[in-house]
Amino acid sequence: MSAAGWSRREMAARVAAEIPEGWYVNLGIGIPTLIADAIPDDREVVLHSENGLLGMGPAPEKGQEDPWLINAGKQHVTLHKGGAFFHHADSFAMIRGGHIDLCVLGAYEVASNGDLANWAISEADAAPAVGGAMDLAAGAKRVWVMTEHTTRDGAPKLVEQCRYPLTALGVVSRICTNLAVIDVTPAGFVLRDKHQDISIEDLRRLTGASLLAAETVHV
Amino acid sequence: MINKSVATIEEALAGIEDGATILVGGFGAVGQPDLLIESLIDQGARDLTVVANNAGAGRVGLAKLMEAGRVRRIICSFPRSAGSVVFEDLFRAGKIELEIVPQGTLAERLRAAGAGIPAFFTPTGYGTKLAKDKEVREIGGRFYVLEQALPGDVALVEAWFADRWGNLTYQKSGRNFNAVMATAAKLTIAQTHYFVELGAIDPEVVVTPGIFVQRILTLPLPKELAA
Numbered sequence: 280m281s282a283a284g285w286s287r288r289e290m291a292a293r294v295a296a297e298i299p300e301g302w303y304v305n306l307g308i309g310i311p312t313l314i315a316d317a318i319p320d321d322r323e324v325v326l327h328s329e330n331g332l333l334g335m336g337p338a339p340e341k342g343q344e345d346p347w348l349i350n351a352g353k354q355h356v357t358l359h360k361g362g363a364f365f366h367h368a369d370s371f372a373m374i375r376g377g378h379i380d381l382c383v384l385g386a387y388e389v390a391s392n393g394d395l396a397n398w399a400i401s402e403a404d405a406a407p408a409v410g411g412a413m414d415l416a417a418g419a420k421r422v423w424v425m426t427e428h429t430t431r432d433g434a435p436k437l438v439e440q441c442r443y444p445l446t447a448l449g450v451v452s453r454i455c456t457n458l459a460v461i462d463v464t465p466a467g468f469v470l471r472d473k474h475q476d477i478s479i480e481d482l483r484r485l486t487g488a489s490l491l492a493a494e495t496v497h498v
Numbered sequence: 499m500i501n502k503s504v505a506t507i508e509e510a511l512a513g514i515e516d517g518a519t520i521l522v523g524g525f526g527a528v529g530q531p532d533l534l535i536e537s538l539i540d541q542g543a544r545d546l547t548v549v550a551n552n553a554g555a556g557r558v559g560l561a562k563l564m565e566a567g568r569v570r571r572i573i574c575s576f577p578r579s580a581g582s583v584v585f586e587d588l589f590r591a592g593k594i595e596l597e598i599v600p601q602g603t604l605a606e607r608l609r610a611a612g613a614g615i616p617a618f619f620t621p622t623g624y625g626t627k628l629a630k631d632k633e634v635r636e637i638g639g640r641f642y643v644l645e646q647a648l649p650g651d652v653a654l655v656e657a658w659f660a661d662r663w664g665n666l667t668y669q670k671s672g673r674n675f676n677a678v679m680a681t682a683a684k685l686t687i688a689q690t691h692y693f694v695e696l697g698a699i700d701p702e703v704v705v706t707p708g709i710f711v712q713r714i715l716t717l718p719l720p721k722e723l724a725a
Contacts, residue, residue, distance in 0.1 A: 328671075329601060329602075330525040330671050330674050331525075331671050331673050331674050332671055345670065346528070346723065347528055347529070347669040347670040347671060347672045348670045348671055349525075349526065349671050350671075353525075353526040353527075353528075353579070353580070358670075364668075364670055364671065364673055365673065366605075366668075366673045366674060366675070366676070366677035366678050366705070367551075367601070367602075367604075367605035367674050367678055368605040368608065368677075370605070371601065371602030371605045371606060374602055375602055375606075375620065375621065375622060399627075402627070405589075405596070406577050406586075406589055406596055406598070407578075407598065408575070408576040408577055408578045408579065408598075409575055409576070409598055409599075409600050409628065410575050410576045410600075411575070411600070411601040413600040413602075413622045413623050413626060413628065414600050414601060414602030414622045417621040417622045417623070418621065418622065444626065445625060445626045446626065447624075447625070447626070448624065448625040
């Protein structure tokens with residue numbers, strides 16, 4: 280079956296809608312970076328980048344790039360008024376010290392106990408790039424995941440137990456996929472919202488662990 | 499009169515020995531002191547251990563030093579990145595050793611080394627393969643991994659302003675690992691874009707106090723980048 284669901288931009292808008300003014304937020308490399316553009320202009324959310332930025336702004340206009348101003352994905356960015364620069368040890372003190380309200384990461388797999396696998400594609404890979412993923416996953420106050428619901432081959436990415444090497448244990452509290460918004464609770468995955476074109480039965484078929492229905496689901 | 503400024507690249511890199519551990523500042527290309535790194539080739543030191551966030555890109559800077567066969571071991575968080583072709587070839591051929599460290603643990607191991615802390619417990623990596631064989635302790639109901647300080651023999655950093663006492667400032671996201679590595683080595687060598695009179699840097703904005711810096715080499719910005 281085809282299950283296109285929400286576009287990445289729509290996923291980003293859903294996550295952005297849940298971020299209140301005043302939060303300090305780190306957006307992982309990849310799909311989560313789209314969230315930055317989805318935050319309304321009149322809501323002050325302070326974006327953190329591991330390489331030493333708070334108050335990160337959007338990409339500069341072409342020709343206006345500053346060679347010394349990049350984000351953790353090594354893309355040129357800008358800095359908002361009120362922004363700050365700091366060194367790597369301070370940057371990760373913010374992360375590990377629990378000062379970051381939210382980190383949104385991509386994932387290979389998320390388990391129903393909140394385990395996250397998002398850094399290495401196999402145990403055999405001898406040179407995987409971990410970057411700041413483990414620090415963010417272990418240190419942020421909340422870790423949300425933004426990912427396609429299944430792999431390109433249709434295999435579930437939301438599972439009972441991760442098969443990929445773990446990034447951190449029991450840290451993910453919410454997942455936004457192209458098909459559904461799911462909370463990770465002590466009881467397992469709880470469906471909060473879903474795309475209108477997919478039935479709960481089909482969603483359960485594409486999910487590798489039991490999916491509890493919450494009262495609030497818009498069916 | 500204290501004057502940490504050196505006139506030549508040879509003076510800047512004098513005395514670096516074979517087998518040294520070299521801390522290399524920068525995050526990707528930003529803040530990476532390419533002149534100092536590449537000049538290690540002529541300086542001649544071999545069998546180096548390099549600590550850096552990335553394992554070089556393209557064929558310049560760190561990648562060039564690696565391609566010259568001078569790096570035995572690299573300790574980094576993100577070895578494979580856009581353009582890390584030299585590292586990948588060397589690694590596949592078994593010609594370079596690799597230690598992967600989570601980025602925040604790397605920064606804190608350096609900070610600890612500079613601050614006289616031999617080891618510390620961190621929640622990062624607990625339960626993952628990067629914590630394998632490391633001591634774990636439960637503190638206040640949470641599990642932590644024991645990580646060791648990571649001191650360098652030499653740190654190579656890129657500064658923006660420097661004075662003859664070795665006080666440094668950095669430029670925007672170029673501060674990254676530079677400021678923490680400057681504290682963690684026995685010999686810290688800075689390449690700076692602007693060398694100014696003592697007192698010209700506002701004490702309120704000094705990022706790396708001169709106590710952490712031994713040598714300064716001035717490398718003026720290319721004209722198109724100079725303010």
